[in-house]
Amino acid sequence: MPKSTTPSAPSPSTPLAPARSIAEEIDALTDPSFMTSLARGLAVLRAFSDQHRSLTIAQISVKTGIPRAAVRRCLHTLRALGYADAEANNFSLKPKVLTLGYSYLSSTPLAVSAQPCLNAISRALNESCSLAVFDDNQVLYVARSATSRIMSVALNTGSRLPAYCTSLGRVMLAHLPEAELKAYLDRVTLRAYTERTVVSPKRLKEVLAGVHANGYAIINEELEVGLRSIAVPVRGASGSVVAALNIGAQASRVTLEQMTGQFLPALLDASQELSALLP
Secondary structure (H helix, E strand, C coil): CCCCCCCCCCCCCCCCCCCCCHHHHHHHCCCCCCCHHHHHHHHHHHCCCCCCCCECHHHHHHHHCCCHHHHHHHHHHHHHHCCEEEECCEEEECHHHHHHHHHHHCCCHHHHHHHHHHHHHHHHHCCEEEEEEEECCEEEEEEEECCCCCCCCCCCCCCEEECCCCHHHHHHHCCCCHHHHHHHHHHCCCCCCCCCCCCCHHHHHHHHHHHHHHCCEEEECCCCCCEEEEEEEEECCCCCEEEEEEEEEECCCCCHHHHHHHHHHHHHHHHHHHHHHCC
């Protein structure tokens, strides 16, 4: 069963510490068509983040569990292809790596259609607005319109946050089939980011049931002290939830009543508009 731990600052681009290392997960796959070297290269790329823009081979090895010799070969290849650079023993990513993410963003109807909608919400309400999908147990931001920085860490397209204590994540978790939700709870350690964070699996399931019934999720200082957010689901043509749309604001100036009375209608309208554009 998931267990709780002491509070820790969130990171928008680094996954929560898994039960086993990335390397162990890669090595556990037995599919003969699976390319371990490619998987390791992608893991090395994902080791970099807003907080870790420059890393040594040793640091990447510790972070991923991949042997240093393999990390060195991955970095050598990435440098040769123009995706990474090095200064002394410190490695960093080069702008060319953006082409990998742009291929997805430029070819996905959801991401392409969302940005004007998010910009309109931000202008109307003067608050930051984001669109995210559920990926690898986390919330993955695919579009964002920010009016100001409301968290201690920067959030951008491609950032990741834990699903269980974010409004975006709870909307998507609330619509998972029972078996998939159980599997998620079995995989993820529920960490307390603030004193308000729900870290009881039983209580979280109760909260998610309420989110499903109400059609929206509100987070009140569970991810970071001083941050509130509200999110609604975005559905595809089949009616299934494919993403979530949210507004985040500082708790000191936006009440919970304002979120449901002012922000929620705007989000629901935008959600319907985006859903109509999806195949």
